[in-house]
Amino acid sequence: MKTTIALAGNPNSGKTTLFNALTGARQHVGNYPGVTVEKKEGTCLHKGHQVHIVDLPGTYSLTAYSMEEVVTRDFLVNEKPAAVINIVDASNLERNLYLTIQFLELGIPVCIALNMMDVAQTRGVAIDIQKLSELLGIPVVPTIARSGKGKDEIIAAALEKINNSKNQPPLKVRYGDDTDHALYDITAMVETHQHLTSTYPARWVALKYIENDEQILSLGRASNPELSSRIEKLVEQLSDHLEDTLKTYPEALIADHRYGYIKSILKQGVLSYKQHHDRLYISDKIDQVVTHRFIGPLIMACVILILYQFTFTYSELPVGLFEEFFGWLGNFTNELVPDGLLKSLIVSGIIDGVGGVLGFVPLIMFMFFGISILEDSGYLARVAFMLDRVFRIFGLHGSSVMPYIISGGIAGGCAVPGVMASRTLRSPKERLATLLTVPFMNCGAKLPVFALLVAAFFSEHEAAIMFLITVISWIGALLVAKLLRSTVIKGRSTPFVMELPPYRFPTFKGLVIHTWERTWQYIKKAGTVILAISIILWAMMTFPALPAKDAREFDTQRTKLLTDMGSAQIQGDETPFSHNTPSVKNKEINADLLSVDAREAEAALKYSIAGRIGTGLETISHLAGFDWRTNIALAGGFAAKEIIVSTLGTAYSMGDVDPEETISLSEKLSKAPNWRPLTALSLILFVMFYSPCFVSVVCIAKEAGSWKWGAFSILFNTLLAFVISALVFQVGSLMGF
Amino acid sequence: MTVLNMRKMKKNQSGTIAAVRANGELGRRIRDMGLVPGTDILIRGRAPLKDPVAIRTPSFTLTLRNSEADYIDVEVA
Numbered sequence: 001m002k003t004t005i006a007l008a009g010n011p012n013s014g015k016t017t018l019f020n021a022l023t024g025a026r027q028h029v030g031n032y033p034g035v036t037v038e039k040k041e042g043t044c045l046h047k048g049h050q051v052h053i054v055d056l057p058g059t060y061s062l063t064a065y066s067m068e069e070v071v072t073r074d075f076l077v078n079e080k081p082a083a084v085i086n087i088v089d090a091s092n093l094e095r096n097l098y099l100t101i102q103f104l105e106l107g108i109p110v111c112i113a114l115n116m117m118d119v120a121q122t123r124g125v126a127i128d129i130q131k132l133s134e135l136l137g138i139p140v141v142p143t144i145a146r147s148g149k150g151k152d153e154i155i156a157a158a159l160e161k162i163n164n165s166k167n168q169p170p171l172k173v174r175y176g177d178d179t180d181h182a183l184y185d186i187t188a189m190v191e192t193h194q195h196l197t198s199t200y201p202a203r204w205v206a207l208k209y210i211e212n213d214e215q216i217l218s219l220g221r222a223s224n225p226e227l228s229s230r231i232e233k234l235v236e237q238l239s240d241h242l243e244d245t246l247k248t249y250p251e252a253l254i255a256d257h258r259y260g261y262i263k264s265i266l267k268q269g270v271l272s273y274k275q276h277h278d279r280l281y282i283s284d285k286i287d288q289v290v291t292h293r294f295i296g297p298l299i300m301a302c303v304i305l306i307l308y309q310f311t312f313t314y315s316e317l318p319v320g321l322f323e324e325f326f327g328w329l330g331n332f333t334n335e336l337v338p339d340g341l342l343k344s345l346i347v348s349g350i351i352d353g354v355g356g357v358l359g360f361v362p363l364i365m366f367m368f369f370g371i372s373i374l375e376d377s378g379y380l381a382r383v384a385f386m387l388d389r390v391f392r393i394f395g396l397h398g399s400s401v402m403p404y405i406i407s408g409g410i411a412g413g414c415a416v417p418g419v420m421a422s423r424t425l426r427s428p429k430e431r432l433a434t435l436l437t438v439p440f441m442n443c444g445a446k447l448p449v450f451a452l453l454v455a456a457f458f459s460e461h462e463a464a465i466m467f468l469i470t471v472i473s474w475i476g477a478l479l480v481a482k483l484l485r486s487t488v489i490k491g492r493s494t495p496f497v498m499e500l501p502p503y504r505f506p507t508f509k510g511l512v513i514h515t516w517e518r519t520w521q522y523i524k525k526a527g528t529v530i531l532a533i534s535i536i537l538w539a540m541m542t543f544p545a546l547p548a549k550d551a552r553e554f555d556t557q558r559t560k561l562l563t564d565m566g567s568a569q570i571q572g573d574e575t576p577f578s579h580n581t582p583s584v585k586n587k588e589i590n591a592d593l594l595s596v597d598a599r600e601a602e603a604a605l606k607y608s609i610a611g612r613i614g615t616g617l618e619t620i621s622h623l624a625g626f627d628w629r630t631n632i633a634l635a636g637g638f639a640a641k642e643i644i645v646s647t648l649g650t651a652y653s654m655g656d657v658d659p660e661e662t663i664s665l666s667e668k669l670s671k672a673p674n675w676r677p678l679t680a681l682s683l684i685l686f687v688m689f690y691s692p693c694f695v696s697v698v699c700i701a702k703e704a705g706s707w708k709w710g711a712f713s714i715l716f717n718t719l720l721a722f723v724i725s726a727l728v729f730q731v732g733s734l735m736g737f
Numbered sequence: 738m739t740v741l742n743m744r745k746m747k748k749n750q751s752g753t754i755a756a757v758r759a760n761g762e763l764g765r766r767i768r769d770m771g772l773v774p775g776t777d778i779l780i781r782g783r784a785p786l787k788d789p790v791a792i793r794t795p796s797f798t799l800t801l802r803n804s805e806a807d808y809i810d811v812e813v814a
Binding site (some may be wrong): 046061063065091094098249252256283287291292297299384386494495496497498500502503 | 739740756760762763765766767769770773774775781782784785786787788789791793796797798799800801802805814
């Protein structure tokens with residue numbers, strides 16, 4: 001069996017950088033079962049041996065509040081890695097050792113990788129490594145993760161620790177007389193009853209009872225309710241006593257003593273400052289400008305604009321190449337496969353589906369690359385800092401801004417990378433509210449729909465209306481976020497307390513690995529589902545096929561036209577089958593032929609499942625002013641929003657309508673009897689708020705960790721959109737619009 | 738020596754944490770980040786909309802909302 005070594009440490013301690021240095025490309029990312037916390041694993045080659053390395057999520061502590069902490073703790077006690085490499089930021093020793101102490105109390109074999117020694121040295125911090133190692137009783141190896149320095153030594157130290165380890169006894173920190181006394185009694189009770197001791201050390205269980213640890217409390221109640229309640233009573237007594245005498249809580253007292261223990265170690269000559277200059281000098285100077293009251297927001301607006309441009313402009317070339325390739329593949333298949341259902345399935349179902357999946361890949365790559373730069377450099381934390389006041393009003397978090405912008409907060413984004421960008425939020429409730437509301441933003445695929453309707457009905461105020469649409473979508477998204485946070489995702493906001501890490505230059509290797517693993521996850525996890533759904537949607541718009549009688553009717557019309565054309569060619573003096581100079585008569589017949597095709601497509605669409613649903617829904621949808629044609633188009637929009645335009649084209653017998661070239665369709669709509677500006681307004685609002693396209697839905701489900709939320713976003717959004725549209729349409733009608 | 742609530746501290750004012758009165762999740766988060774009695778802090782500034790507040794300890798910078806700073810008492814010179 002391969003040796004497993006876990007990497008653990010504070011966020012921003014260089015843990016992931018060390019992981020990348022150790023494993024290089026031999027890594028893969030998954031999820032811990034049931035939660036959305038990323039699980040990174042890899043292999044490291046050390047002197048011909050393969051070592052399995054697990055990169056645990058970054059945590060400050062081992063309490064059981066955040067998902068990251070629960071995952072880390074569960075992994076350590078259940079999977080029992082042979083050793084833990086604890087990455088400790090040398091320039092921030094005190095706070096980093098707080099986690100180390102908790103590992104030692106848990107009695108697991110730990111080695112310290114004392115990282116960023118170079119930074120510490122330039123900041124004038126001197127650390128006596130030998131002394132630190134002696135006092136803690138564990139190996140300490142200096143590393144510089146960015147350059148990979150010390151990576152062989154730390155693995156060697158960990159392996160040596162594994163070989164020599166004579167079951168290191170758990171560290172015992174003193175917590176003051178009262179607490180120690182209670183701790184002693186409870187430990188004895190735990191030991192006599194073997195309470196949870198198969199997984200945890202006895203003293204640790206006792207300590208967690210005193211710390212009021214939710215996970216241990218519920219495990220304890222389940223395994224031995226009687227003993228558990230006796231222990232809880234003791235803890236309550238201690239708690240009351242501490243409150244009376246010291247005005248403090250047990251968990252606060254324990255934290256204070258842990259820090260006291262660390263201070264006592266550091267004071268024994270481990271830590272000394274060579275010169276007393278400000279050690280965060282550069283970061284502070286940058287922050288004075290970057291988070292300045294007036295300049296800060298300006299810089300932020302520029303950075304956000306640049307990120308937006310970067311994601312959507314530079315990805316145009318690869319997106320175009322993908323489109324061209326799949327277009328070519330479609331045409332190629334078109335010629336190769338005989339007409340019929342199989343061809344339709346391959347071209348419209350599979351190739352379009354795969355093309356649809358991969359079409360998002362460049363967008364996601366560019367977005368994650370850009371976000372990774374902001375995240376790794378430390379700027380993203382500043383954005384959260386500056387905007388938190390605004391987003392907090394709506395029950396969100398300062399970091400919510402990036403997902404919103406990317407999804408189309410600046411019109412023209414895309415909800416798929418937007419939903420994925422919500423990963424940068426560490427607060428679970430705020431994150432869920434963000435990813436459920438970002439699809440309300442105006443993504444690039446909704447824009448052609450708006451453009452079509454605005455051109456048809458509001459052409460005089462085009463720019464103003466488009467701006468208004470953006471504003472409405474922001475207001476709508478934020479209000480819905482507020483609504484969700486006070487109903488289905490109710491609860492106090494997650495504490496904001498957050499580190500503003502020192503500014504750093506991101507490493508290129510880190511950026512590439514980061515971007516690639518997230519993109520690959522999208523392809524792997526979302527890809528298969530998206531392909532399956534696109535085939536289902538194809539089937540819904542294709543089956544059942546027109547009855548043979550109706551199809552024959554169109555065929556007869558076509559045959560008749562073709563015969564006419566044949567006779568026209570014979571009558572004319574031109575060379576038969578000349579495509580260069582068709583007669584005027586032939587041009588007309590060609591146009592008629594196309595119109596027969598278009599009418600057949602319309603009839604087929606109306607006859608299909610999607611068409612029947614559309615027709616069936618007419619009784620309700622007329623409340624919002626939509627007829628069956630609009631309904632089918634909206635159903636098609638579930639596949640991708642730009643399909644609304646082309647489906648509307650088919651439903652109005654226009655043949656193929658290019659979403660970019662819709663002048664003829666908008667003319668047709670503006671003249672259609674059941675269309676007026678109010679109908680267009682109602683439709684614009686509906687398109688803005690109704691169900692996200694299914695690719696977004698799949699991403700929402702994957703990111704939220706449950707299909708329940710995917711279904712929620714389809715149903716809730718559609719209902720919301722319908723209520724808004726129907727209200728606007730009915731009130732508007734009453735007012736005579 | 739006076740004890741001041743962290744929310745009331747001005748930019749660039751420094752002091753030593755006297756008490757953290759929060760328990761539960763917030764209390765734990767604050768302590769996990771190293772804000773325990775005895776820690777020296779400096780108010781580095783506030784966000785453009787006056788909230789949250791950014792504070793400096795000798796070795797790192799962190800930010801918390803004013804509503805969270807309410808639970809922290811600081812002894813100022």
